[in-house]
Amino acid sequence: MFSENIYINTNFESKIDSSDISTDSSAPQKKSEFQKNCCKFSKILLTSLIIYFLLLTILFASALITLFTKYSQLLEEKTVMKELNYTELECTKWHSLLEDKVWSCCPKNWKPFGFNCYFTSSDSASWSESEQKCSSVGAHLVVIHSKEEQDFIPRTLDTAAAYFIGLRDEGHRQWRWVDRTPYNESATFWHKGEASSDNELCVILHHWYNRWGWSDASCSNKQKSVCQVKKMYL
Known part of the structure; x- marks a missing residue:
């Protein structure tokens, strides 16, 4: 009975040692693969961020150009409107057969003649x-x-x-x-x-x-x- 116990214990210890050795040898390999994956992911993420910011810069520049163009057009239109002064009317009594139309009007500073x-x-x-x-x-x-x-x-x-x-x-x-x-x-x-x-x-x-x-x-x-x-x- 004593000899059987020794055999069982020895065998058990042998299995533990074998398992430990196997686990220790695979760990560095898994860690290396994880690092490679992390590195690839980081590169992809960095590239994506660079492209994203470049697109944002292009869109922002396009928006500024569009706004500047619109603003320039608006200034030009305001200058023309100011010169022509189309916002006010000058009206005179109009003898018409139409009861609901009694005034003939021109924009301010415009000269009326005929129609x-x-x-x-x-x-x-x-x-x-x-x-x-x-x-x-x-x-x-x-x-x-x-x-x-x-x-x-x-x-x-x-x-x-x-x-x-x-x-x-x-x-x-x-x-x-x-x-x-x-x-x-x-x-x-x-x-x-x-x-x-x-x-x-x-x-x-x-x-x-x-x-x-x-x-x-x-x-x-x-x-x-x-x-x-x-x-x-x-």
Whole structure:
């Protein structure tokens, strides 16, 4: 009986020792794999963070550029609005058969004539820029269809300046008004010898040889201009 006990104890101790050795040898390997995984994860995380911050920087820069562009446009529009002063109306009694419409109105500082209002721009710009300024307040460059209108508009103009009107050549001397109304050759007011150049596609109103009339001019030239808008009835 004594010998059996010794054998059992010895065998038990042998198993414990064997188990301990096996456990100790695998630990460094597992630890090494864990470190490698941690290192890979850290690199991926760092790369992701760098890409994320780069995207944020690009988005932020784009937003700043957009805001700056919008702000510049707003300042330009406010300048135009300030010049044209479209926020106030000047109205006169209108004798109308319509009982609910008793006032005819133009924006403040605009000149009324017939069914329209007219404004003379104080600064110089190209034809396209001039038309854009007019259209920004719901108007367009002046359109002239009668001698009465042609005689009225120059009353407040500077005889030393030239003014773009809403007429231009769309090719092969096909003149067209900006409001798409028909161009009537019998109701035109060209100076003698005008239009004179196939390369001058826009039209100016200016004082020449003691009379106001039209001449063709380069669209890129910087000229003053006259805007026109329909009267409002209240």
